[in-house]
Amino acid sequence: MKKLKNDTLLRALLRQPTEYTPVWLMRQAGRYLSEYNQTRARAGNFLALCKNPNFATEVTMQPLARFPLDAAILFSDILTIPDAMGLGLYFAEGEGPKFERPLREEREIYALSVPDPAVHLRYVIDAVSQIRGALNNQIPLIGFSGSPFTLACYMVEGCGGTDFRQIKTMLYQRPELLHHILNINAQAVIAYLNAQIESGAQAVMIFDTWGGALSHAAYREFSLHYINQIVAGLKREHNGQRIPSIIFTKGGGLWLEAIAESGCDAVGLDWTTDIAEARRRIGHKVSLQGNLDPAVLFAAPEIITTEVEKILTGYGHGHGHVFNLGHGISQFTPPESALVLVEAVHTLSRKYHQ
Ligand code: CP3
Numbered sequence: 350m351k352k353l354k355n356d357t358l359l360r361a362l363l364r365q366p367t368e369y370t371p372v373w374l375m376r377q378a379g380r381y382l383s384e385y386n387q388t389r390a391r392a393g394n395f396l397a398l399c400k401n402p403n404f405a406t407e408v409t410m411q412p413l414a415r416f417p418l419d420a421a422i423l424f425s426d427i428l429t430i431p432d433a434m435g436l437g438l439y440f441a442e443g444e445g446p447k448f449e450r451p452l453r454e455e456r457e458i459y460a461l462s463v464p465d466p467a468v469h470l471r472y473v474i475d476a477v478s479q480i481r482g483a484l485n486n487q488i489p490l491i492g493f494s495g496s497p498f499t500l501a502c503y504m505v506e507g508c509g510g511t512d513f514r515q516i517k518t519m520l521y522q523r524p525e526l527l528h529h530i531l532n533i534n535a536q537a538v539i540a541y542l543n544a545q546i547e548s549g550a551q552a553v554m555i556f557d558t559w560g561g562a563l564s565h566a567a568y569r570e571f572s573l574h575y576i577n578q579i580v581a582g583l584k585r586e587h588n589g590q591r592i593p594s595i596i597f598t599k600g601g602g603l604w605l606e607a608i609a610e611s612g613c614d615a616v617g618l619d620w621t622t623d624i625a626e627a628r629r630r631i632g633h634k635v636s637l638q639g640n641l642d643p644a645v646l647f648a649a650p651e652i653i654t655t656e657v658e659k660i661l662t663g664y665g666h667g668h669g670h671v672f673n674l675g676h677g678i679s680q681f682t683p684p685e686s687a688l689v690l691v692e693a694v695h696t697l698s699r700k701y702h703q
Contacts, residue, residue: 351486353551358420358489362552362593362615362636364669370661370698371419372691373491376677377412378424382684384411395440399425405476406483413488415684416691420491420552421484423545425473427495427556430537431504433469434461444508451507453515458526463536466544473541474548481549492550494542496557496598497534497579498572504530513562520571527571535575539582546584546592554595554617555579561600561619572598573607580612595638599676602627609635620675625663632669640675646686647679653686657693666701 353359357371379385388408392398399405409424428446432438437449452458466474480490503509505516505527519527542553560572580594596608597617608616609631618627618639627637645656657672664670672694678687 355488372672372694373420378408380680381682400472402476402479406479422491433464447508452504461533466541477548489551491552492545493554494538497531497575499559502559535578552593557598560598577611605631636669638671643674646682650689653689654693
C-alpha cells in the first residue's frame with residue numbers, strides 16, 4: 350500500500366498529534382462552484398450526476414483544485430439507500446428530494462428489504478474506487494451515509510422540508526412500524542458503509558440531519574440506538590489502516606455525552622454548540638468536528654478570519670479537532686470566501702499544535 354501524503358485528517362480523527370488543524374467542508378462539492386453547475390448540466394440532473402462514477406469523480410475533485418483541503422468526500426447523496434430499496438427518488442428542479450412511493454402502508458413497510466450494495470449501489474462503490482484512483486494518495490477520502498432515522502424521515506414523509514407530521518405520528522402511534530424501518534435501515538447502512546470502506550473510503554461519516562427534531566427520550570430510542578448498532582457493525586480496519594467514524598447529529602448539542610458513547614471516533618458539532626464546552630464534556634473521549642456557522646462565509650475576509658480564530662481558540666491547545674462548518678456550505682457562498690476560511694485554519698491553527 351502506498352502511503353498517504355497528507356494524513357492529517359485521519360490523525361486528528363484519532364486524536365493523534367498533527368502540525369495544524371485539518372479542514373474540509375460539508376457539501377464542499379456543490380452549487381456554489383460554477384464548474385459543479387457545468388458538470389451537472391452535462392450530466393442532465395443531480396441524480397444522473399450521482400449515478401455516473403465518471404461525473405461523481407469529476408465533481409468530488411473540483412473543490413480540491415481550488416482549495417488546499419485536507420480531505421475529499423465522496424460525491425453522492427444519503428438518499429441512494431432508499432432509492433435502492435425501490436422508493437423512486439427524484440429531484441424536482443429547485444425543490445429538493447422526493448419519493449414516488451413514500452412508505453405509509455404496513456404491507457409496504459414489512460416488504461422492505463436490505464439492498465445489496467454490490468448490486469443496487471454498485472455505482473457508489475465504483476465511484477469510491479475511481480475517486481481513490483484520482484486522489485492518488487494525496488489526501489484521504491471520506492465515505493458517508495445518512496442515519497437510519499434521517500433516512501426514515503424522507504422515506505415516510507416522501508420529501509424534505511416538512512413538519513415531520515407523518516413520521517412522528519408513526520413514532521407515537523405505531524412505534525413497531527418505525528422500529529421495523531429503522532432496523533432495515535441500520536442493516537442497510539452497515540452493509541453500505543462497509544462496502545465503501547472495502548472499495549477505498551478511509552473514514553466514514555453518518556449524517557443524522559433530523560435527529561435533533563426528536564424529544565430527549567425519542568432521540569435515544571429512535572435515532573441513537575440505531576447509530577450505535579452501525580458503529581458496532583462497521584469495519585474498524587482495512588488493509589491495516591484504522592477507519593475512523595464521525596457521527597453528526599444536527600441539533601444534538603444537548604446529547605453529546607450519549608453520542609460520544611456510541612464508540613465513534615469523532616462527533617460533529619453544528620454551530621449552535623460552544624466548541625470549548627463540547628471539548629470539556631466529551632473531548633477526553635472523541636475528536637470534535639466543526640463548527641463554524643456557514644453564514645459567516647457571507648461576511649468580509651477579515652470577519653471570516655476572526656470567526657475562524659474564535660473556533661480555534663474555543664477548542665484551544667492540543668489535537669483532536671477537525672475544522673468544518675456546522676452544516677453544509679450554502680449555494681450562495683462566494684468561492685473566494687471558502688479559500689479565506691481554509692487558509693485561515695491552516696495558518697492560525699499551527700500555534701495550537703506546538
Ligand atoms: O459534502 C459533499 O460534498 C458530499 C456530497 C453530499 C450531498 N448530499 C450532495 C448534494 C452529501 C454528504 C449529502 C448528504 C445529504 N443529502 C444530507 C445530509 C447532510 C445535510 O445536508 O444535512 C441530506 C439531508 C441529503 C438529502 C438532500 N440532498 C437534500 C435535502 C437535498 C436538497 C438540498 C439542497 O441543498 O438543495 C439534496 C441535494 C444535494 N445533495 C445537492 C448536493 C450537492 C444539491 C443538488 C443539486 O445539485 O441540485
